Amino acid sequence: MTKFDVQKVFEQFTDYLMPALTPYEATLYIFLLRNSFVKNGSCDIRIGKRTIGGNLGSSRSQSTAFSHVTELLKGLKEKGCIRIGDTNREGTLYSISLPEDIPLVKEKLVVTAEQKEEDFFNDPEKRKEIFDRDKWLCHYCGDKVTDKNATLDHLIPQCKGGGHNKNNLKTCCLVCNAIKSGKTYEEAAPFLLKSIRERKQQ
Ligand SMILES: [Zn+2]
Numbered sequence: 324m325t326k327f328d329v330q331k332v333f334e335q336f337t338d339y340l341m342p343a344l345t346p347y348e349a350t351l352y353i354f355l356l357r358n359s360f361v362k363n364g365s366c367d368i369r370i371g372k373r374t375i376g377g378n379l380g381s382s383r384s385q386s387t388a389f390s391h392v393t394e395l396l397k398g399l400k401e402k403g404c405i406r407i408g409d410t411n412r413e414g415t416l417y418s419i420s421l422p423e424d425i426p427l428v429k430e431k432l433v434v435t436a437e438q439k440e441e442d443f444f445n446d447p448e449k450r451k452e453i454f455d456r457d458k459w460l461c462h463y464c465g466d467k468v469t470d471k472n473a474t475l476d477h478l479i480p481q482c483k484g485g486g487h488n489k490n491n492l493k494t495c496c497l498v499c500n501a502i503k504s505g506k507t508y509e510e511a512a513p514f515l516l517k518s519i520r521e522r523k524q525q
Pocket residue numbers: 461462463464465466495496497498499500
């Protein structure tokens with residue numbers, strides 16, 4: 324079982340899990356967490372739906388509260404937040420997953436980690452790695468660039484979801500970058516080729 328780290332759980336809950344839950348689902352998830360991990364360090368809790376309904380402060384009638392709780396539990400199960408076990412006279416057994424063990428949170432954690440380690444755009448040392456890789460030549464016109472005028476072009480533009488990773492960054496001269504900026508290569512190609520032709524003629 325994963326160690327319960329309050330700060331980490333809280334951050335991952337608010338940043339990644341809460342946006343994927345309805346407000347009532349979020350409230351129920353916190354309630355279950357509060358009565359499992361926080362209370363006794365166990366991921367399991369056995370509890371009746373009426374007790375849950377009562378504790379969530381539902382002002383609805385008893386029967387509506389019951390079906391509402393059933394619906395919320397189903398939602399949490401479908402989103403991978405809980406597993407539902409057997410039912411006996413003391414209630415139903417629920418196994419609560421911590422945010423980092425929930426698939427939809429895991430996915431977002433992986434993406435965030437990749438973005439963090441793959442930022443070759445903002446870190447000056449890493450920018451230089453790209454220039455060295457490209458031998459200080461503009462990816463589009465082939466002109467030599469220096470540390471005074473070298474820029475990095477996003478092959479897939481940032482506005483179209485392109486990231487700061489190695490594969491998406493190309494060494495670029497100022498002129499080509501001004502033309503390519505915000506466009507895909509396909510969109511920019513006619514303008515780039517025209518400009519390169521004109522520059523060669525000068
Ligand atoms: Zn160029």
